Amino acid sequence: MNNIYHYPNKQRKLDEPxxxxxxxxRAIVDSVQVQRFAVEYDYPVVFTRHAxxxxxxxxxxxxxxxxxxxxxRVAVFIDGGVAQALPxxxxxxxxxxxAHHEFLDLVGDIVVLKGGEECKxxxxxxxxxxxILSDKAIDRHSYAIAIGGGAIMDAxxxxxxxxxxxVRHVRFPTTVLxxxxxxxxxxxxxxxxxLKNLVGTFAPPWAVINDGxxxxxxxxxxxxxxxxEAVKVALIRDREFFLWLESNALALARxxxxxxxxxxKRSAQxxxxxxxxxxxxxxxxxxxxxxxxxxxxxxxxxxxxxxxLSHGEAVAIGIAMDAHYSVLAGLLPAGEDARVHQLLVTxxxxxxxxxxxxxxxxxxxxxxxxxxxxREHLGGELTITLLxxxxxGIEVHEINDQWVTESIAxxxxxx
Ligand SMILES: NC(=O)c1ccc[n+]([C@@H]2O[C@H](COP(=O)([O-])OP(=O)(O)OC[C@H]3O[C@@H](n4cnc5c(N)ncnc54)[C@H](O)[C@@H]3O)[C@@H](O)[C@H]2O)c1
Ligand SMILES: [Zn+2]
Numbered sequence: 282m283n284n285i286y287h288y289p290n291k292q293r294k295l296d297e298p299x300x301x302x303x304x305x306x307r308a309i310v311d312s313v314q315v316q317r318f319a320v321e322y323d324y325p326v327v328f329t330r331h332a333x334x335x336x337x338x339x340x341x342x343x344x345x346x347x348x349x350x351x352x353x354r355v356a357v358f359i360d361g362g363v364a365q366a367l368p369x370x371x372x373x374x375x376x377x378x379x380a381h382h383e384f385l386d387l388v389g390d391i392v393v394l395k396g397g398e399e400c401k402x403x404x405x406x407x408x409x410x411x412x413i414l415s416d417k418a419i420d421r422h423s424y425a426i427a428i429g430g431g432a433i434m435d436a437x438x439x440x441x442x443x444x445x446x447x448v449r450h451v452r453f454p455t456t457v458l459x460x461x462x463x464x465x466x467x468x469x470x471x472x473x474x475x476l477k478n479l480v481g482t483f484a485p486p487w488a489v490i491n492d493g494x495x496x497x498x499x500x501x502x503x504x505x506x507x508x509x510e511a512v513k514v515a516l517i518r519d520r521e522f523f524l525w526l527e528s529n530a531l532a533l534a535r536x537x538x539x540x541x542x543x544x545x546k547r548s549a550q551x552x553x554x555x556x557x558x559x560x561x562x563x564x565x566x567x568x569x570x571x572x573x574x575x576x577x578x579x580x581x582x583x584x585x586x587x588x589x590l591s592h593g594e595a596v597a598i599g600i601a602m603d604a605h606y607s608v609l610a611g612l613l614p615a616g617e618d619a620r621v622h623q624l625l626v627t628x629x630x631x632x633x634x635x636x637x638x639x640x641x642x643x644x645x646x647x648x649x650x651x652x653x654x655x656r657e658h659l660g661g662e663l664t665i666t667l668l669x670x671x672x673x674g675i676e677v678h679e680i681n682d683q684w685v686t687e688s689i690a691x692x693x694x695x696x
């Protein structure tokens with residue numbers, strides 16, 4: 282019985298007779314009942330500017346969309362980085378709620394939270410959020426609004442999903458990555474036991490409001506990082522969008538407002554389409570079709586410090602590398618890889634990191650270990666998205682070490 286682990290430490294001898302042992306159960310017939318139901322989700326994703334100007338009615342409309350006559354109780358959480366960049370934001374939100382007090386009730390103070398990955402790493406963070414939601418008496422018909430980067434969306438989204446088994450959650454993503462990728466999705470997570478996104482849920486939001494004004498205040502590096510996800514979805518899903526990115530690359534590199542807002546909107550639409558029509562919104566299969574370029578990126582992120590290489594920068598490297606790999610695999614016409622590389626460089630990405638050449642004692646490239654980790658993360662068989670054409674992804678289940686090595690040499694040569 283040594284192989285049975287009792288937690289906490291309740292010991293029960295397995296050979297102890299259970300109360301039913303002497304009953305004659307032959308009259309009981311086995312049966313399997315199949316339980317089946319479908320739940321439909323819908324949530325608005327709004328693209329706007331100045332969402333907290335009292336004349337902008339999007340927020341009011343999304344909060345009232347199920348119960349228009351009611352006064353809605355709302356808790357508001359803001360990313361500390363956003364609050365610092367936009368010192369008038371809290372006042373604007375209060376003014377918005379005052380202007381619409383007939384329908385909106387801002388419960389207590391606006392809560393400013395420390396933003397960035399640190400909030401996902403702090404084990405007390407979720408407990409504190411749950412305490413705040415409890416103090417504000419938020420119930421399943423009230424709202425928790427989160428305004429911030431992808432990390433704050435993930436942490437507040439997770440707390441909102443588990444508090445009372447789920448309260449209504451409205452997202453205001455404030456980074457390019459948040460608006461063009463993570464914010465429109467159905468996932469949340471925090472880091473636990475030292476592992477990235479170990480604990481989280483699939484929980485569609487009540488609504489997403491992408492306000493372009495937040496992008497204006499982002500540091501240049503953050504603006505650029507989110508663009509690699511747009512290049513990624515263009516490459517695997519939408520050739521037209523890729524051609525548009527090529528034509529507008531210089532304006533995008535200068536972060537001009539109009540092309541930036543189109544990039545965000547088109548990328549968000551493609552992500553939304555994948556969730557709605559890709560057949561696996563809650564990722565129960567072993568493919569992550571939108572994670573093109575990500576197996577290398579995830580590994581590089583772990584091998585470097587986030588301050589040296591952010592997710593978006595690592596993804597840009599992964600995208601370029603897998604474009605060349607796709608050519609070596611005979612999937613993508615030669616020369617298309619150079620186009621991908623050129624676009625990313627024009628957008629301002631640096632497509633080299635010395636860690637790409639790190640080798641284990643065995644002589645094997647350390648990034649190749651990322652393949653195993655990628656498969657383990659997804660469960661099931663290894664599934665990697667490559668390119669069949671610009672605008673068309675293709676899934677493969679094997680990766681050739683030699684072609685990975687050659688793809689790294691190609692990136693080094695072009696650096
Ligand atoms: N749930 C998902 O589907 C999903 C998908 C992709 C990524 N993510 C997660 O998103 C996180 C990364 O998000 P991110 O790239 O948005 O970065 P982030 O949330 O870490 O924010 C980066 C920094 O920018 C600051 N900031 C945010 N908005 C700002 C603004 N408008 N002006 C000034 N500063 C601002 C933040 O305070 C933070 O210091 C990761 O934790 C990642 O795991 C989640
Ligand atoms: Zn990504």
